[in-house]
Amino acid sequence: MNLIHIYFDNIDPYAKAELSGYLEFMTGKRLVVMSNLSELMSMNDSQEVIIFVNKLTHGATCFCQYERLNMKVIDVVDDLVTSCSALRRIINLRQPVSCIFETISRVINSNHHRTACQLCHVLSELTPEEKMLIKIIREGKHTTEEMASEMGIGNKIISKHKGKLWIK
Incomplete structure (x- = not known):
């Protein structure tokens, strides 16, 4: 061709x-x-x-x-x-x-x-929780409280995951 x-x-x-x-x-x-x-x-x-x-x-x-x-x-x-x-x-x-x-x-x-x-290389290095956090953010839930509620975990753990992903 x-x-x-x-x-x-x-x-x-x-x-x-x-x-x-x-x-x-x-x-x-x-x-x-x-x-x-x-x-x-x-x-x-x-x-x-x-x-x-x-x-x-x-x-x-x-x-x-x-x-x-x-x-x-x-x-x-x-x-x-x-x-x-x-x-x-x-x-x-x-x-x-x-x-x-x-x-x-x-x-x-x-x-x-x-x-x-x-993208696949980056995603392969993330934990399942970090992948879930990214999915939740893409759905439009941006506050720590919304993310914690969606994932069923505490705000401090969300903050820890966000810090690891460099999300403010």
């Missing part, structure tokens, strides 16, 4: 244009830009997909459900300290263009597939 599906998550329009042009040139394939990640659900097995996301989205989105796709997820940062890294699959928009393009080439050409996304 001569198509690559691509998704950009809140990335500068000029960076999108540069990255798109480079990917078309490098791969010799036509890009199909996805408007949202839900389009991944309807794709055929082994479809080639490149996703550029910010660290926050990547840390909060499980990509494991799309293992059937030939997908590469690249984190995009825009800061003064992070370097580009093919191993960590990170590009920094403040780095030289040659560094960004070289990193993208290495990520795309690597045969390495992660067995789990960042």
